[in-house]
Amino acid sequence: MKSAGDIYRRIADADNIRVGFLKAARGKQGRRDVVAFKSEFEHNIARLYAQIEERRLDIGHYRYFQVFDPKKRLICAASFPERVLHHAVMNVCEPVLDAYAIDDSYACRKGKGGQRAVLRAKAFTGRFVWFLKLDVRKYFDSIDHDILLAALARRFREYDVLNLFADILGTYKTAEGKGLPIGNLVSQHLANFYLSVFDHWIKEDRKVRGYVRYMDDFLLFGDDRKRLLREELPAVKEFLRNRLSLEVKPDFQLNRCDKGIPFLGYRVFPQKVLLAPRSKRRFVNKFRLYEGLWRRSEWPTQELVRHMEPLLEFTRFADCDGFRRNVISRFGVLS
Secondary structure (H helix, E strand, C coil): CCCECCHHHHHHCHHHHHHHHHHHHCCCCCCHHHHHHHHCHHHHHHHHHHHHHCCCCCCCCEEEEEEECCCEEEEEEECHHHHHHHHHHHHHHHHHHHHHCCCCECCCCCCCCHHHHHHHHHHHHCCCCEEEEEEECCHHHHCEHHHHHHHHHCCECCHHHHHHHHHHHCCCCCECCECCCECCHHHHHHHHHHCHHHHHHHHHHCCCCEEEEECCEEEEEECCHHHHHHHHHHHHHHHHHHHHCCCECCCCEEEEHHHCEEECCEEECCCCEEECHHHHHHHHHHHHHHHHHHHCCCCCHHHHHHHHHHHHHHHHCCCCHHHHHHHHHHHCCCC
């Protein structure tokens, strides 16, 4: 693929930075940092423009906090001006990264997403007998900066763009030259891109016909159990270790498709998609929490709806109408 040019100038364009603001502020117009940015809007846009033009980015101002959904994670929330910068960068760079992606990579891509990944997995369960489910150990913490920058250099020809990415990578590390912060827009896209070379190897070198990846969760499908276990699994481990400095978690799953595949919070069968048991518990706990905050007047109705809609939407995708109605009738006021 031909590398992209003229990228840095387009990132620095003031109108592109304004679009970055609109994306960063979406759904957050009342937040203090957004209001503060808007109060001196053109001054703040000009300041970001100058930082990019003069190659002196003011970045790395993270606020750290932990979440437990569904497992413990350290989230790194960048300052609002930095989030505007991230959107400005990805407005221009995302299409370049996306052009290298295969069809069956589903994270951080327009027109893709988790539910489409689940539907694709469901289609494969009807075509193949066996599945092999793998994910990467401490994925974001393990991403190697030098390997990532070398991969970016094959997509972008401009030194300034590569230096910009290097500056962003340099704001965070879990070990020397390792790690991307979770919660950072650029990190999400770069983490998905990091495994793109693996995607191409799986499809073009290994000739695996059934394959789905959502970030570092991926599925291989086949009709020959021994091939998946004795050929594909060792080859995958070796490629990830030697080419990308990654380790596969030891608790991989190899089973028949008709037994159901645990994937992205669902259990995927050839004829249906169910909620995983952990997702059911999560739904009940969050539903009760949100309703409780609303009942105690700690949340206005608008805030309740904002949190409840994606929670309900996650369950609507599965074949679980009875379960959802039962939870709403037991604990809820709004349906």
